Amino acid sequence: DAGVTQSPTHLIKTRGQQVTLRCSPKSGHDTVSWYQQALGQGPQFIFQYYEEEERQRGNFPDRFSGHQFPNYSSELNVNALLLGDSALYLCASSRYRPGRRTDTQYFGPGTRLTVL
Amino acid sequence: AQSVSQHNHHVILSEAASLELGCNYSYGGTVNLFWYVQYPGQHLQLLLKYFSGDPLVKGIKGFEAEFIKSKFSFNLRKPSVQWSDTAEYFCAVMRFLASGGSYIPTFGRGTSLIVHP
Numbered sequence: 001d002a003g004v005t006q007s008p009t010h011l012i013k014t015r016g017q018q019v020t021l022r023c024s025p026k027s028g029h030d031t032v033s034w035y036q037q038a039l040g041q042g043p044q045f046i047f048q049y050y051e052e053e054e055r056q057r058g059n060f061p062d063r064f065s066g067h068q069f070p071n072y073s074s075e076l077n078v079n080a081l082l083l084g085d086s087a088l089y090l091c092a093s094s095r096y097r098p099g100r101r102t103d104t105q106y107f108g109p110g111t112r113l114t115v116l
Numbered sequence: 117a118q119s120v121s122q123h124n125h126h127v128i129l130s131e132a133a134s135l136e137l138g139c140n141y142s143y144g145g146t147v148n149l150f151w152y153v154q155y156p157g158q159h160l161q162l163l164l165k166y167f168s169g170d171p172l173v174k175g176i177k178g179f180e181a182e183f184i185k186s187k188f189s190f191n192l193r194k195p196s197v198q199w200s201d202t203a204e205y206f207c208a209v210m211r212f213l214a215s216g217g218s219y220i221p222t223f224g225r226g227t228s229l230i231v232h233p
Contacts (some may be wrong), residue, residue, distance in 0.1 A: 033221070042120075
């Protein structure tokens with residue numbers, strides 16, 4: 001049973017460029033969340049996708065966008081890259097549970113993005 | 117805005133010492149609480165979680181945490197640490213949004229634990 005996978009592992013871009021990161025959820029999971037983890041900090045929630053729609057969003061600008069495909073995999077796109085976008089980008093998957101409860105999120109290894 | 121505070125940023129212990137890592141959050145509504153661990157070179161893994169019921173929860177590798185609602189705290193404990201517990205520990209709070217029927221997650225900034233053999 002494969003866990004959450006992310007690609008690429010590392011990426012180097014320059015300011016102003018655009019980047020796409022990819023995530024495949026754990027088998028049986030239908031919800032994907034994206035996080036940004038700066039050095040020495042905890043993960044910060046970017047957004048969550050379920051049923052191919054963005055369901056929740058954290059305090060990130062519109063330069064950060066995403067997509068979820070019918071097979072539940074997901075992409076994170078960042079436009080007009082800034083130096084401050086350099087971070088580890090984490091994907092987490094879970095199963096959607098309606099009502100007042102959330103399921104456990106399982107994290108991937110992350111993509112290390114460096115913006116020069 | 118909701119915040120999650122981990123007061124101990126760096127903790128250094130000797131093997132067999134007892135561990136307690138603090139976690140406090142600021143949101144008063146329905147929450148689910150988690151502790152994650154990140155071992156060197158590995159990705160985030162779930163240690164334990166609290167949804168409801170018994171406020172004392174037990175996780176993997178001998179860890180436990182106690183939810184004290186009146187103090188908005190969810191402290192992590194282990195009676196006797198091992199060298200292999202050296203890792204980064206993150207507290208996470210999932211805040212329930214009634215309007216959307218979903219949860220917004222907030223992580224603390226993490227505590228780096230070093231255990232000397």
